[in-house]
Amino acid sequence: MNKPEISVVIPAFNASRTLSRALDSVFRQTSAASEVIVVDDGSLDDLAPLQARYSDRVKWIRQSNQGAAAARNNGVSHATGSHVAFLDADDYWESDKLEHQKAIFQENASVRLCCSLCFDEKPGEARMVSPRHIGRSPQFDQVLNLRGPDVFDTACCMMTSSIVIERLTLGNSPFHLGFEPAEDRELWIRLVSNWPVYFTKRPTTTIVLEPGSLSRTKIDRDCGNMLRVVEQYRELLGPKASRWWQARVYRRWAAEYLGSGDPRAAFRPAFNRLRLQPWSAQAWWIVGKAAIGKVRDRSNTVTTMRFSKMG
Numbered sequence: 001m002n003k004p005e006i007s008v009v010i011p012a013f014n015a016s017r018t019l020s021r022a023l024d025s026v027f028r029q030t031s032a033a034s035e036v037i038v039v040d041d042g043s044l045d046d047l048a049p050l051q052a053r054y055s056d057r058v059k060w061i062r063q064s065n066q067g068a069a070a071a072r073n074n075g076v077s078h079a080t081g082s083h084v085a086f087l088d089a090d091d092y093w094e095s096d097k098l099e100h101q102k103a104i105f106q107e108n109a110s111v112r113l114c115c116s117l118c119f120d121e122k123p124g125e126a127r128m129v130s131p132r133h134i135g136r137s138p139q140f141d142q143v144l145n146l147r148g149p150d151v152f153d154t155a156c157c158m159m160t161s162s163i164v165i166e167r168l169t170l171g172n173s174p175f176h177l178g179f180e181p182a183e184d185r186e187l188w189i190r191l192v193s194n195w196p197v198y199f200t201k202r203p204t205t206t207i208v209l210e211p212g213s214l215s216r217t218k219i220d221r222d223c224g225n226m227l228r229v230v231e232q233y234r235e236l237l238g239p240k241a242s243r244w245w246q247a248r249v250y251r252r253w254a255a256e257y258l259g260s261g262d263p264r265a266a267f268r269p270a271f272n273r274l275r276l277q278p279w280s281a282q283a284w285w286i287v288g289k290a291a292i293g294k295v296r297d298r299s300n301t302v303t304t305m306r307f308s309k310m311g
Contacts, residue, residue, distance in 0.1 A: 263293025
C-alpha cells in the first residue's frame with residue numbers, strides 16, 4: 001500500500017500545562033504527520049499562547065465541553081489523512097513512532113489498526129514499560145485475526161495514545177458516547193473483532209500518570225461503564241471469560257476504595273467479586289478487610305455522634 005498520511009487528533013481539556021509536550025513530540029517525528037488537529041473541549045484555561053506558538057502548524061477546533069469521546073469524534077470528522085493517530089494531551093510519543101507504524105501498515109496491507117506497548121511515567125520517577133500488558137497479554141509483532149475472548153483481552157491492552165487506524169475503518173462516529181471513560185475500550189473491541197490488527201512490542205508512547213485524588217463519581221462511572229461493556233460483549237466472551245472480566249472490574253473497584261481509605265464503599269464491589277469467584281482466597285481477604293473497615297467506620301461514626309450530643 002502507499003505510505004499512510006496520518007492525521008493526529010488530540011482532545012484537550014484544561015491542558016495548557018501539558019499540551020506543548022504532546023505537540024512537541026508530534027513535531028519531532030522522524031516521519032511527519034500530514035496534519036495535527038487539537039480539539040479544545042471547552043477548556044477553562046487559556047490556550048491562546050499555545051495557539052500563537054504553534055500558529056498554522058495546528059488545526060484548532062473549539063467545542064463546548066462534551067468529553068474526550070466527543071472531542072475525538074469531532075477531530076476525526078475534520079481529518080483528511082488516510083489514517084488517524086490519537087494522542088491525549090498529557091501523553092507523548094517516541095520520535096520514531098509514526099515512522100515505525102507507517103512501515104507496519106506498508107508491509108501488512110490487510111492491517112487496519114496498529115498499536116504498541118507503552119511506557120508509564122509518574123512525575124519524579126523513571127518511566128517503565130506499562131504493567132497493563134502483563135498477564136493476559138496479546139501476541140506481538142504479527143498480523144492478528146482474533147476471535148472470542150482473545151478479542152476482548154487484546155483490545156483492553158490497547159492504549160489510545162499509541163493507536164493509528166485507517167480513517168475509513170473508523171466511520172463517521174467511532175466512539176459511542178455513554179460508555180465514558182470506557183468508550184475507547186468499547187471501540188477497540190468492536191474493531192478488533194472485525195478487522196486484522198497489529199500489536200508491536202516496541203513502546204512508542206509514554207502515558208503520564210498525573211497524581212490526583214480518587215473521585216467517587218469517577219471510579220463508579222468508570223467501573224460501572226466497563227461492566228456495561230462486558231455485558232454488551234457477553235456473547236463474544238462466553239460465560240467463563242465474562243465472569244472473569246466482571247470479577248476483574250469489581251476487584252479494581254474495591255481496591256480503589258480500600259486504597260483511598262473508604263472500606264464502606266469498597267464492601268459492595270468486593271462482595272460482588274466474591275460472588276463471582278467464591279473459591280478465591282484473595283476475594284475472601286478483600287471482603288474481610290472491607291467488612292472490618294466498614295464496622296470500624298460505623299463504630300467511629302456512632303462514637304462521634306455520642307460525643308457531639310454530650311457537647
